[in-house]
Amino acid sequence: MGRHGLSRPAGSPERHPSQRHDVWPRDLLTGVLTLSLETPPGQYVSPGTGRLALTTTPGGEIVAQQGARAAGTPVLPGSGIKGAVRTLYELLSFSCDPLARGRDRCSVSNCCDACSLFGLPSYSGRVSFSDAVPADPQAVKVEVQKVPIPWTPKPDRTPGEFRLYDLGEATFLAAGRKVAQPAPRILAREVFSGKFETRLHFSNLTPVEIGRVLLALGVGPDLSPRFCLRLGGVKYDGKGAVRVTPRSLSLAGTTSSREDEALRGECARWIEAARTSPWAGPFWPKLDELVKVLAPAKGTEAPR
Amino acid sequence: MSLSQTAIVQRAEQLAGALAGGRTRVEKNVLLSVVADFMSDPRADLDRLRRTLKLLGDGSGGHLKRSTSYAQQIEAVVDGLGEVLADSSLSLADLKSLFGWTARLLLVRGESPPATTAGDPPAGSSPGSKAGPRKEPVKRGLGSIGQKGLSALEKLKQDLERKEKG
Secondary structure, eight states, X not given: OOEEEEOOOXXXXXXXOOOOSSOOOTTSEEEEEEEEEEOOTTOOBOOEEEEEEEEEETTEEEEEEEEOEXXXXXXXXXXXXXXHHHHHHHHTTTOOOTTOOGGGXXXXXXXXXXXXXXXXXXXXXXXXEOOBEESSTTSEEEEEEEEOOOOOOOGGGSOSSEEEEOSSOOEXXXXXXXXXXXXXXXXXXXXXXXXXXXXXXXXXXXXXXXXXXXXXXXXXXXXXXXXXXXXXXXXXXTOOEEEXXXXXXXXXXXXXXXXXXXXXXXXXXXXXXXXXXXXXXXXHHHHHHHHHHHSOOTTOOOOO | OOOOHXXXXXXXXXXXXXXXXXXXXXXXXXXXXXXXXXHHOTTOOHHHHHHHHHHHHTXXXXXXXXXXXXXXXXXXXXXXXXXXXXXXXXXXXXXXXXXXXXXXXXXXXXXXXXXXXXXSOOXXXXXXXXXXXXXXOOOOOGGGGOXXXXXXXXXXXXXXXXXXXX
């Protein structure tokens, strides 16, 4: 397990008036991008609910921390996906401190890149995610796993504005030992593995903005997953990784949805727009740094 | 037969007193984490809740190993709810109402100095390590609600009594 501290390059937030929601200018992009979220082998996601529920397992009934559901179906809440993407988008932009007060705070008429896209109090933003649901009824496996007991992180030991866990398992150093041992797995927790699908709704985005969102989702220039987005609990044990792949695209003003080659071409064009924009100068090296932390270790990749 | 709201609030006061006056003050979230399934289930499966409490008390799922404070809270909830469930005069709707009021009262009590939350183990603990030395338990009676909380509760009771008298 590793906890990594990453910071933005030096610079201050750049603020602009927010985009309106009530009109869709022709030169901006509005639409829905369907994304597939798939857990790599050996991985699972576990969005918690805070509930302890009686769960039936092959070994009998057990009380486990319950995973999120909507009408009985396992889901990855859209709010969690949006939060995870926003965090990485903030790391990859000169954005504000959302908890700042006074003049350092963003407002509707004067907001930073992340607030303009993901929203701030009194402005709903231009990007949202629906709850991710199983791609088909058999696509997601629900099981109870034993996970290590979480512990309070020590921020002073991981300097940096953003702290991220890699995909390594939790370890601890027992008294008198020099080699870290795997943390004992004690808590029963409901976990999901398999393939989910979510819809990314966006309005009035520039190609550069949507390209940057795709990059923050872990999508690479060739549209293959470059790193795993981390969702739900048990991240401290290297879990919660999902690979994001665009599946289809519907743009306002067009009649048919785009898939396969047409979709790939459009997404690649947006990512290229981001890569060749002034944003890439300071932030592309930071993206490479992020990839090193969040990419699966060599040899654990699923065959494609 | 369903109890009156006044009677349920009185029972909730007793239950909250028992949960808050033990070795560790039970937090609202810990109580709700145990009864949430029961409360949100339209069928309100009482037998399932009983089995959950029994298994939790027996250490199922390893939740009692989470931290000393959390384990004490779970044990208090298992004991406290066990007594309530043994009372056959309470209907399913009464039980839901009772748990809701009890959670509310625990929240009011929680406005006094904070303790460890259900989601966070005590600071300084690490995987595999035991929780630090146990602090001297703080006994809290109804007085710990505070003057503001008490008067709000009193007003609520009077309103309910007035409503029931017509």
